[in-house]
Amino acid sequence: MPKFLLKRWHGYPVIALFVISVLFVSIITYYQWIIGAVGFLLLGLLFYFVMRAENSFQEDLGDYISTLSHRIKKVGEEALMEMPIGIILYDEDYKIEWANPFMGAWVEEEAFIGHSLNLISEDLVPFIKSDALEEIVILKSRKFEVHFKKEERLLYFFDVTEQIEVERMYEEEQTCIGIIYLDNYEEVTQGLDDQFRSSINSKVTSILNKWANDHGIFLKRTSSERFLAVFNQRILSELEKNRFSVLDEVRDSTTKENVPLTLSVGVASGPSALPELGQLAQSSLDLALGRGGDQVAIKQQNGKVRFYGGKTNPVEKRTRVRARVISHALSELVLDSDKVIIMGHKSPDMDSMGSAMGILKVAQVNGKDGYIVLDTSDLDTGVQRLMNEIKGTDSLWKHFITPEEALEISTAGTLLVVVDTHKPSMVMEERLLSKLDHVVVIDHHRRGEEFIADPVLVYMEPYASSTAELVTELLEYQPKRLKMRMLEATALLAGIIVDTKSFTLRTGSRTFDAASYLRAHGADTILVQKFLKEDLETYNKRSKLIENAVAYKNGIVISKAEPSEECGQVLIAQAADILLSMNDVSASFVIAKRHDQKISISGRSLGDVNVQMIMEGLGGGGHLTNAACQLENETLDGAEKKLKAIIDEYFEGGEEE
Numbered sequence: 001m002p003k004f005l006l007k008r009w010h011g012y013p014v015i016a017l018f019v020i021s022v023l024f025v026s027i028i029t030y031y032q033w034i035i036g037a038v039g040f041l042l043l044g045l046l047f048y049f050v051m052r053a054e055n056s057f058q059e060d061l062g063d064y065i066s067t068l069s070h071r072i073k074k075v076g077e078e079a080l081m082e083m084p085i086g087i088i089l090y091d092e093d094y095k096i097e098w099a100n101p102f103m104g105a106w107v108e109e110e111a112f113i114g115h116s117l118n119l120i121s122e123d124l125v126p127f128i129k130s131d132a133l134e135e136i137v138i139l140k141s142r143k144f145e146v147h148f149k150k151e152e153r154l155l156y157f158f159d160v161t162e163q164i165e166v167e168r169m170y171e172e173e174q175t176c177i178g179i180i181y182l183d184n185y186e187e188v189t190q191g192l193d194d195q196f197r198s199s200i201n202s203k204v205t206s207i208l209n210k211w212a213n214d215h216g217i218f219l220k221r222t223s224s225e226r227f228l229a230v231f232n233q234r235i236l237s238e239l240e241k242n243r244f245s246v247l248d249e250v251r252d253s254t255t256k257e258n259v260p261l262t263l264s265v266g267v268a269s270g271p272s273a274l275p276e277l278g279q280l281a282q283s284s285l286d287l288a289l290g291r292g293g294d295q296v297a298i299k300q301q302n303g304k305v306r307f308y309g310g311k312t313n314p315v316e317k318r319t320r321v322r323a324r325v326i327s328h329a330l331s332e333l334v335l336d337s338d339k340v341i342i343m344g345h346k347s348p349d350m351d352s353m354g355s356a357m358g359i360l361k362v363a364q365v366n367g368k369d370g371y372i373v374l375d376t377s378d379l380d381t382g383v384q385r386l387m388n389e390i391k392g393t394d395s396l397w398k399h400f401i402t403p404e405e406a407l408e409i410s411t412a413g414t415l416l417v418v419v420d421t422h423k424p425s426m427v428m429e430e431r432l433l434s435k436l437d438h439v440v441v442i443d444h445h446r447r448g449e450e451f452i453a454d455p456v457l458v459y460m461e462p463y464a465s466s467t468a469e470l471v472t473e474l475l476e477y478q479p480k481r482l483k484m485r486m487l488e489a490t491a492l493l494a495g496i497i498v499d500t501k502s503f504t505l506r507t508g509s510r511t512f513d514a515a516s517y518l519r520a521h522g523a524d525t526i527l528v529q530k531f532l533k534e535d536l537e538t539y540n541k542r543s544k545l546i547e548n549a550v551a552y553k554n555g556i557v558i559s560k561a562e563p564s565e566e567c568g569q570v571l572i573a574q575a576a577d578i579l580l581s582m583n584d585v586s587a588s589f590v591i592a593k594r595h596d597q598k599i600s601i602s603g604r605s606l607g608d609v610n611v612q613m614i615m616e617g618l619g620g621g622g623h624l625t626n627a628a629c630q631l632e633n634e635t636l637d638g639a640e641k642k643l644k645a646i647i648d649e650y651f652e653g654g655e656e657e
Contacts, residue, residue: 021046086144086157090117094125103157106139117155124155136160176236176269177281178217178229180208183262183293185225192259200259204250211246215239229265236269236298240308244296247309251294262294270301290447291612292462292624305449310610310624320473320510326459327477333440333457334366337415341406341436343373343428345421347569350531351466352420353383354495355442357488358471359417360399365480371399373406373428380570381538385531386494389487396487403429410436417442420467422460423450423621442474443467444499446612448621462623465511468495472514489523494531501577505625538571545575545590555586556609556647560640567592569600573628576602587611591639599631599639610650617646 021043029036086103090096094117104112107120117124120139127135128148135146137157143164144157182204189197201224208227212219215238218230247263254261266285268277280299287305288297295309334340340363344352356372363370379387390396401409406429410416416436422443424430433439433452440457444464464470472492475482496515500507503515519525545567549559557579561567572592579588587605594600601618603611605625612627620629631639 084159086155088117088120088155088157090153090155092153094118094128096120106142106144106157136164172232172234172237174233174269174271175274175277176231176233176267177274177277178231178265178267179281179285180219180227180229181264181266181285181289181293182225183264183289185261188259188261196257200254200257200261203253203257204261207246207249207253211249233269236267240298240306244308247294247296264288264293265296267296267298268300269298272301276301287447287449290460290462292446307613307616310446310613320477322459322461323470323473324477326457327474328479329457330362330440330459330474331366331479333415333438334363334368336413337368337438338411338413339363339409340368340370340415340417341373341410341432342370342417342419343406343432344419345426346375346428347378347380348374348383348428349380349420349495349570350382350386350491350498351468351495353386354491354493355419355467355471357396357491358468358475359419359442361475361482361484361488362471362478365478365482371401371406371409373403373432374400375403375428380568381534382494382498382531382570385533386491389527393485393487396485403432406432407435412437414438415440418452418455419443419471421445422452422458423448424452425450427452442470444470445621446623448616463508465506465508466496466499468492468499469511469514472496472517473510476517484521486522486524489518489521490527493518493523493525494528497528498532506623538568541565541567542571542575542578545572545592546578549579549588552644552647554609554651555584557582557585557588558640558643559588559590560636561590561592563593563636565592566595567600569594569602569628572600573602573604576604580604580606589614589643591636591643593636594630599634599636600628601631601639601643602628614643614646614650617649618642 021039024039026036028039084102085100086106087100088096088103089098096113096115096117096119098113099107103120112119117128121137123135123137124146127137127146128150131150133147137144137146139157142159143161145160147156147158148154189200192200205221208219211217212229215235216231217235220228222228244265247265250261250263264285266281266283266288268280268284270277270280272280280301284297284299284305287299288295288307291297291307291310295307298306298308340359342356342359342363344356348356360370360372374387376387387400390400410432414436415438416432417440418427418433419442421427422441422445424433427433439452439455440459441452441455442459444461444467446462447460459470459474461470468491475484493515496511496518497503500511503511515523544565545559545561548561549557552558559575559579572590572594576588576590579585579590587603587609589601589603589611591599591601601615601620603615603622603626605611607625610624612622612624615622615627615629618629618631620627622628631642634642
């Protein structure tokens with residue numbers, strides 16, 4: 001502690017003691033004046049020394065303050081003029097009023113005072129106007145982080161070149177794990193002679209090894225159809241730039257040999273631990289396979305997913321082993337439950353309703369009560385006609401309940417079966433998903449990132465024409481003898497006919513097998529046509545949509561309805577289907593306002609354009625050749641602008657979900 005502070009700390013007690021002493025001596029002097037005189041003499045001497053001490057204290061204090069002020073001023077001047085931090089003062093017109101010498105080394109003009117801030121960087125004025133807290137600008141290949149104080153019109157420049165470089169290196173060197181899977185390898189090569197099978201195997205392995213060597217990837221084969229790849233974030237960025245061209249190389253090479261072999265790749269990236277990256281990579285691969293294969297799914301720790309590829313339709317599986325296994329597993333789950341509740345998606349179509357009625361039959365054949373959740377206020381014309389027929393059959397109609405009734409009758413032992421969708425946001429009653437623990441998902445759409453949590457059984461086959469086709473196959477393998485009503489078989493057949501556009505799209509041999517099975521069980525094709533009839537007003541609306549079509553790019557046409565026109569979802573889809581049948585059209589998109597005021601977009605393609613990825617960019621989904629989305633709080637013009645931006649992005653680079 002400084003000397004003057006010690007003196008000051010002792011000063012007040014001394015003064016107090018002096019005053020007390022004067023009073024005490026005065027009292028003594030009253031009784032003994034000689035002793036009092038001596039006391040006053042001593043007090044005088046004491047007062048003298050106290051005053052000397054006070055003067056000394058004042059002198060020391062003045063010297064200390066003078067020295068401190070000088071040091072502070074000197075340090076301030078040195079910091080302002082010599083520290084490696086740029087400082088600029090500017091006026092109301094964004095012209096430089098003053099700058100410290102450090103800034104002079106980074107500005108081309110020697111006399112830059114009075115010039116605009118644009119002389120230093122054109123990013124500075126927009127940065128100041130945006131009220132952002134910080135900005136990075138580049139001066140002579142060095143990167144500076146700029147901070148500013150608005151009231152003082154003051155800018156600080158901090159050189160962060162090395163810091164940004166370290167951050168970049170850290171990001172680029174993060175480990176990525178990829179799992180590569182040969183789609184349908186065992187099934188495609190089944191029946192081939194050993195020499196040809198070995199030739200195909202060698203060709204694919206050679207392509208993958210060359211691809212790995214060219215990009216610096218560690219590649220290890222772990223089984224006949226699976227590879228493990230380890231690389232870093234920098235290499236992943238390079239692979240994304242060429243959109244994982246190895247997918248095309250393998251597909252083109254094997255196609256020449258008449259073997260439809262493709263790759264699916266699951267990639268995990270991010271700062272996670274290696275075990276977590278491995279699990280994330282497997283999850284990515286499951287997602288890629290669930291979407292039909294022939295594509296790459298890249299998952300990050302933050303949940304973002306990017307997709308590349310998906311240019312081919314899923315190959316139809318020739319064996320029905322999985323259908324039989326799923327059918328038996330479903331029977332066991334039904335037998336272990338007290339009742340079965342079946343739920344499709346909002347605004348149900350024929351596929352959703354038909355497959356729901358098929359699962360109802362599964363519950364009944366296993367001796368359990370089944371109920372179909374239905375919101376009768378949200379039905380299109382075809383489904384409404386089907387429901388009118390069902391209402392005339394009491395034994396069927398009593399199994400249809402409202403979402404509120406479903407919530408009331410469901411218990412801990414209830415089995416929930418979701419058909420024709422796997423997205424929680426699209427189901428008829430989302431609260432049932434959180435209330436019931438046992439959930440089964442049956443769907444034919446390509447899997448999206450949004451998925452029902454923790455289902456006990458999942459049956460998703462993107463190769464299938466419709467969910468009704470999948471459910472029909474499950475009915476064939478039920479262990480007990482099955483008797484179907486004509487209306488049940490007709491509803492399932494209607495679902496197949498609608499989703500295949502009368503057996504013209506996404507139709508395989510198993511589609512016809514399912515239709516044949518339903519026809520043998522009484523499905524009425526005339527009744528199906530009755531359900532699908534339309535009135536003259538609907539026909540005219542669809543014709544108007546087709547008339548509004550305009551070519552965009554790469555064989556894509558876009559049709560936009562009038563702002564005052566409201567269209568049903570089926571009508572919008574039908575218009576997209578018809579546009580696809582026109583000459584030189586590889587993909588079609590129809591934009592219209594629905595009756596619920598949402599903007600709906602339906603996309604169709606012949607396979608050259610993946611409309612599923614384009615619709616996913618707008619929050620929708622579907623198949624490679626058939627997809628849709630709905631936008632809330634959006635205008636027709638705004639929806640068209642977003643659609644065109646996603647289409648442009650699709651042809652330029654990868655899509656992110």
